[in-house]
Amino acid sequence: MSHPTVTPFPIINSRLRPFIKRICLVENTLASPLTQQVPPIGAIGLTFILKKGIELYIDGQNIPLNKRSYIIGHVTREGISVIHEGEVAQMVIDFTPTGFYRMFKKNCRTFNNRLGDFSEIDAKPLEVALENSSYDHKEIHKIFEDYLSSKIESALPEVPFVEEALALMHQNLLENHRIEDISNKVGIGQRHLSRMFTKTVGISPKKFFRTLQWNHIMTIISMNQKDSMTKLALACGFYDQPSFTNEFKRFMQIPPRKFINGRLQLAQLMLKE
Structure with missing residues (x-):
């Protein structure tokens, strides 16, 4: 195979x-x-x-x-x-x-x-x-x-506050960014930001940021596959291995060790930044 x-x-x-x-x-x-x-x-x-x-x-x-x-x-x-x-x-x-x-x-x-x-x-x-x-x-x-x-000339312009929110989310991916704080920084109400973000991006700001975080975490894991679970957990911004393992399983529906051992090779490749 x-x-x-x-x-x-x-x-x-x-x-x-x-x-x-x-x-x-x-x-x-x-x-x-x-x-x-x-x-x-x-x-x-x-x-x-x-x-x-x-x-x-x-x-x-x-x-x-x-x-x-x-x-x-x-x-x-x-x-x-x-x-x-x-x-x-x-x-x-x-x-x-x-x-x-x-x-x-x-x-x-x-x-x-x-x-x-x-x-x-x-x-x-x-x-x-x-x-x-x-x-x-x-x-x-x-x-x-x-x-x-051929579609570029007729494309819609950027929605400035959505693009600004996206830029803020990309800053320090291992920290938690509250959507309320992001909406305050871009000067738009949280409900309006969430509605327009979901329309233009496809998922809510919270789900998108969580996906960004895990894309980044998968990259860290792929580059440090020989490290212990505890060391990987700390590198990915978690306080301990159990919390890291639980969050990983919740996102990928598989324990991190099985991911590292190649059970999800396609996911490993597609999630790399």
């Missing part, structure tokens, strides 16, 4: 950088099925499946993947997993927190915990171009970039 690989592709058009966080190719080859929990990564994405060795399960029920092109919404709940078997290959476009909203003008929350159809964002021409391609990685990359570049 091989391990999954995530190969980053460059963002050629620099004007896409306010909208696109990452373009990558996820690949794997397995002789027997491997189930992996889908982690929250704090981004909405688009994907094109080049090789269909993927099955999606929600609460134990198989969700048929009848197409190759999908919108990937935020994961905000337990019970969502994928099974890899045989050859797996998919191109993934991860948007910046507000990039999807600004480019497609859709309430991001409506895509949570599901795969969306390209017709929901009026992107059928993109789907057709991808389906009619040779499935070459570089060609798929170019098709995505060309289409997304």
Whole structure:
């Protein structure tokens, strides 16, 4: 059994950088099925499946993947997993927190915990171009970039107080930032901030910040896998190992040692900063 690989592709058009966080190719080859929990990564994405060795399960029920092109919404709940078997290959476009909203003008929350159809964002021409391609990685990359570049001129402007709140959240990720304090700093009422944040980002400020924290923690863990659980807990800002282990299991639905031992290789790769 091989391990999954995530190969980053460059963002050629620099004007896409306010909208696109990452373009990558996820690949794997397995002789027997491997189930992996889908982690929250704090981004909405688009994907094109080049090789269909993927099955999606929600609460134990198989969700048929009848197409190759999908919108990937935020994961905000337990019970969502994928099974890899045989050859797996998919191109993934991860948007910046507000990039999807600004480019497609859709309430991001409506895509949570599901795969969306390209017709929901009026992107059928993109789907057709991808389906009619040779499935070459570089060609798929170019098709995505060309289409997304064509959407820049009509994109919505930034919402300043949402962007300012996002910037504040990125400051010292191992400290707790109260949403009330953030709303005071950006000069917007907490309820209005939460409502607009959820619309433009897809999840509440509290959930987004928690996801940011755990993305950062996963990076620390990946870089210090040989350390003891106690040392890792302290490095990740926890007072002791039990509290670290409990919070880890609550977020990833698996103990930290199993994560470190490679039981969630895909999560390890996708959660790295």
